[in-house]
Amino acid sequence: MGFETAAVIAIFFVSAIILGTSAYTVISASEERIDEATDLKHEMQVKRLQTDLNITNTTTDNSSDTYNLTVTVSNSGSVTLDSGKLDVLINGTLMSYSTSSPDTWTPDKIRNFxxxxxxxxxxxxxxxxxxxxxxxxxxATYPI
Structure with missing residues (x-):
C-alpha cells in the first residue's frame, strides 16, 4: 500500500509540473500579445492627436447631368499622411478620386483631389x- 501511494503522489507531482509549465507558456505568450497591442494602441492615439486636415477650397466643373469636383485640402497636422489612403465622401457616398501629387503628404502641404x-x-x-x-x-459644403 505504501508503494502505490508513493507512485500516485509522484504521478500527481509530475502532472502538476507539466501543467504549470504549459500554463506559464500560455500566460507568457498572452502577456506579450497584450503588450504589443497596448504599444500599437498608444502609437495610433499619438498619430490621431497629431493629425489634422482642413478643406480650404472646393471647385465644381458643371456639365449636363454630372459634374467634377476638385477639393483642395491642407495637411495642417504634424504627421506625414498617405494621400492614397484617404476616403472622400460626397453626400455620404464613398467616391473614388485622383490626385496628381505623390502619395507622401507631408505637414503644411496642400493637395488637390x-x-x-x-x-x-x-x-x-x-x-x-x-x-x-x-x-x-x-x-465642407459647396453649391452646384
Whole structure:
C-alpha cells in the first residue's frame, strides 16, 4: 500500500509540473500579445492627436447631368499622411478620386483631389467629407 501511494503522489507531482509549465507558456505568450497591442494602441492615439486636415477650397466643373469636383485640402497636422489612403465622401457616398501629387503628404502641404462624374441630384448644396487613414476628417459644403 505504501508503494502505490508513493507512485500516485509522484504521478500527481509530475502532472502538476507539466501543467504549470504549459500554463506559464500560455500566460507568457498572452502577456506579450497584450503588450504589443497596448504599444500599437498608444502609437495610433499619438498619430490621431497629431493629425489634422482642413478643406480650404472646393471647385465644381458643371456639365449636363454630372459634374467634377476638385477639393483642395491642407495637411495642417504634424504627421506625414498617405494621400492614397484617404476616403472622400460626397453626400455620404464613398467616391473614388485622383490626385496628381505623390502619395507622401507631408505637414503644411496642400493637395488637390478630383472626383469625376458626380450626379447632380436634387439638392442645391452638397457636402464633402475627407477622412484620413487614422480617422481624422473635415467637412465642407459647396453649391452646384
Amino acid at each position: 478630383t472626383i469625376n462624374n458626380i450626379s447632380k441630384g436634387s439638392a442645391s448644396e452638397h457636402r464633402v467629407k475627407v477622412t484620413t487613414e487614422n480617422g481624422i476628417s473635415d467637412y
